[in-house]
Amino acid sequence: MADDFKHPEPAPAPPEQPPRTRLRRFRVDVGTIICAVALLQSLLLVAFGYWGAEKLVSKVGESAHKVNHDRVEDNVLAFLAKTEGLVRAIAHTPDLHPAGHDGEQTAELLWAALEQTPEIDSIGVGSDDGHFLMAMRHPVPVVRQVLRDGSFSTETWEYKSPPDSDADEDPRRRYETTRIEAFRSEDDPVHQDWFTQAEKARRAVWTAPYVLPSMKELGVSHARPSRRQDEEGATQTFVAVASVSLGHLSSLVRLFGGTGHGHSALLSADHHVIARSDHPHSVRKLEDPDDGVLGALHTHMLANGSRGWTEDMAFALVHEGMHYQVQTSRIPATDWHLVSWEPEEALMGALHRNVLWSLLLVLAFLVIALFISLRLSKLVTAPIESLARTARRIGRLELDDLPREPSRVLEIQHLNQALDESARSLRAFRKFVPVDVIRQLIAEGHALAPNGSPRRVTAMFTDVEGFTGISESMPADVLMRQLTDYFNLATRVFARHGGVIDKFMGDGIMVLWGAPADLPDAEHRACVASLELHAEMNELNRRWQAEGLQPFRTRIGIHTGVVIAGVLGSSDRLSYTALGDVINAASRIEGINKQLGTRTLMSETTFQGLGGRLATRRIEEQIELRGRQTRMVLYELLEVEHQPG
Numbered sequence: 001m002a003d004d005f006k007h008p009e010p011a012p013a014p015p016e017q018p019p020r021t022r023l024r025r026f027r028v029d030v031g032t033i034i035c036a037v038a039l040l041q042s043l044l045l046v047a048f049g050y051w052g053a054e055k056l057v058s059k060v061g062e063s064a065h066k067v068n069h070d071r072v073e074d075n076v077l078a079f080l081a082k083t084e085g086l087v088r089a090i091a092h093t094p095d096l097h098p099a100g101h102d103g104e105q106t107a108e109l110l111w112a113a114l115e116q117t118p119e120i121d122s123i124g125v126g127s128d129d130g131h132f133l134m135a136m137r138h139p140v141p142v143v144r145q146v147l148r149d150g151s152f153s154t155e156t157w158e159y160k161s162p163p164d165s166d167a168d169e170d171p172r173r174r175y176e177t178t179r180i181e182a183f184r185s186e187d188d189p190v191h192q193d194w195f196t197q198a199e200k201a202r203r204a205v206w207t208a209p210y211v212l213p214s215m216k217e218l219g220v221s222h223a224r225p226s227r228r229q230d231e232e233g234a235t236q237t238f239v240a241v242a243s244v245s246l247g248h249l250s251s252l253v254r255l256f257g258g259t260g261h262g263h264s265a266l267l268s269a270d271h272h273v274i275a276r277s278d279h280p281h282s283v284r285k286l287e288d289p290d291d292g293v294l295g296a297l298h299t300h301m302l303a304n305g306s307r308g309w310t311e312d313m314a315f316a317l318v319h320e321g322m323h324y325q326v327q328t329s330r331i332p333a334t335d336w337h338l339v340s341w342e343p344e345e346a347l348m349g350a351l352h353r354n355v356l357w358s359l360l361l362v363l364a365f366l367v368i369a370l371f372i373s374l375r376l377s378k379l380v381t382a383p384i385e386s387l388a389r390t391a392r393r394i395g396r397l398e399l400d401d402l403p404r405e406p407s408r409v410l411e412i413q414h415l416n417q418a419l420d421e422s423a424r425s426l427r428a429f430r431k432f433v434p435v436d437v438i439r440q441l442i443a444e445g446h447a448l449a450p451n452g453s454p455r456r457v458t459a460m461f462t463d464v465e466g467f468t469g470i471s472e473s474m475p476a477d478v479l480m481r482q483l484t485d486y487f488n489l490a491t492r493v494f495a496r497h498g499g500v501i502d503k504f505m506g507d508g509i510m511v512l513w514g515a516p517a518d519l520p521d522a523e524h525r526a527c528v529a530s531l532e533l534h535a536e537m538n539e540l541n542r543r544w545q546a547e548g549l550q551p552f553r554t555r556i557g558i559h560t561g562v563v564i565a566g567v568l569g570s571s572d573r574l575s576y577t578a579l580g581d582v583i584n585a586a587s588r589i590e591g592i593n594k595q596l597g598t599r600t601l602m603s604e605t606t607f608q609g610l611g612g613r614l615a616t617r618r619i620e621e622q623i624e625l626r627g628r629q630t631r632m633v634l635y636e637l638l639e640v641e642h643q644p645g
Helices: 021-025 030-091 100-116 193-201 246-257 292-303 344-395 410-429 435-444 467-472 476-496 522-546 581-596 604-610
Strands: 122-127 132-136 142-149 152-160 177-185 210-212 217-229 235-245 263-267 273-276 313-319 322-331 336-343 453-464 500-505 508-513 554-570 573-579 600-603 616-618 634-637
Touching: 030 100, 030 122, 030 217, 030 235, 030 246, 030 263, 030 322, 030 336, 030 344, 100 122, 100 132, 100 142, 193 217, 193 235, 217 246, 235 246, 246 263, 246 273, 263 292, 292 313, 292 322, 292 336, 322 344, 336 344, 344 410, 453 467, 453 522, 453 573, 453 581, 476 500, 476 508, 476 522, 500 573, 508 522, 508 581, 522 554, 522 600, 522 604, 522 634, 554 581, 554 604, 573 581, 581 600, 581 634, 600 604, 604 634
Parallel strands: 554 600
Antiparallel strands: 122 132, 122 235, 132 142, 142 152, 152 177, 210 217, 217 235, 263 273, 263 336, 313 322, 322 336, 453 508, 453 554, 500 508, 554 573, 600 634, 616 634
């Protein structure tokens, strides 16, 4: 046999080709690569570092602003809770009465309560027979009593010393009356808003802003009804009430302005300003928040609809070229809204400047590092270039008289030794194989490698219902024949409508529309294919049942989205497939058929692409898919008998 083998005639030497100057023009040496990689990594680190620092600064600013906002909110809530607790205690007093013998004790109780609660302006109690008793701080410290008699009232004002005087003084002296005034009036507490609202609601209420009769300025009141029986067994209603002027409320929200940066305001349930810290004067009349920053953030809240008035919100706002951090919160007891705003420059200006200086410093160090890298790379690139020329000679099998490249760099020394060993091996190898043949193989050879790209596809998963039980109840050869018929039928149906079968998985099939080639109207094609599969399977099942075989009932799940599709796998084993969340979701949707008792389910994305051309039924409850954190809206594809004529 050795005699029969003939070496091929040596091919004539190809003519000399001119050097490829185009390749040399675009050649990049190792030093450039090292510097480019170092520069890219450094810029990415700087960019991500700057981005992270900015995010951190923003979080710090938001947190600081929220702390200021929460402090004001706590102050308001504490005031409301203290007022509510005081009114509750007054309403639950056993001997409460605005007139008669109990009226004296009630007056002393109201005055003592007023002394202990500097946040409120007045506190009193009224009865449904028109009597009223009140201790108030403004406009003058006085105990005011109204006794209703028919069509008029008799008012008595007992003027007192200021209730905020020295607490160590004798309580009797603090309660002494300095003078008394009595006169007739038309005042009837039964017709006051706080009385009628509390009596109608039969529970404690906060009133909307109104003009306080005794103070002649806007305020709000907290009133609590108390029903009790008199000595004759008749039921009587008393209402305990505490009032505070809007001017006093403004002092609560000015706490935010105490930091020197931001302001806050209280808005009523009907969107009127009842307290604000950005104006030096107290609120004297109800106004809409239509000016300045408050007006801009109010407009933003209105743009968010009901969410702006039912949920706490935090957002950024730009007004007249300035950026603000805004926080809103709803006060549940009153339906008020506390809004606060603070300039970002005041919150985060210093931090932003520090971040910028740090960025400039890092960039300066980066320039120095790049200069050093360029100098060092020159020490490496020269010997590597010489070794590259040696490697090219080895690639052309020019193995004689190869130069050596001594170097103090360990890696270059190892590379030099490896090239020398390669050359020695090839010298031995070329004694057994013709050199011209090797050169031809090298010139024509190419390698495949895994690759993939994003594609929008419609993915379908099918499954045979109860296949495990079916496979256990019949011989293997019969099961194989049925599976073969089933797969042949499904393959024909999918091919008619542009579907590409990705893989068979036991009794299941994974099908793609839109890969490897783009496919218009993929959602409709997939749905039509599923309907035809069910229809043709019905016919095949009838034939099987006539032969005494068990039918196959197919369940289908369809989902649409972007996947990674292409030649995937290892370097020596590849396959065309698609990967991504869309594939996983389609598989999970197919599995939900068992839970819902359906045959074909699709995602909302597929339903939208279908465009209403086929009959579907929305699954009312959003479905939780195994392995996914968010629920999905699913639709059932109805079969032919349910399709519109």
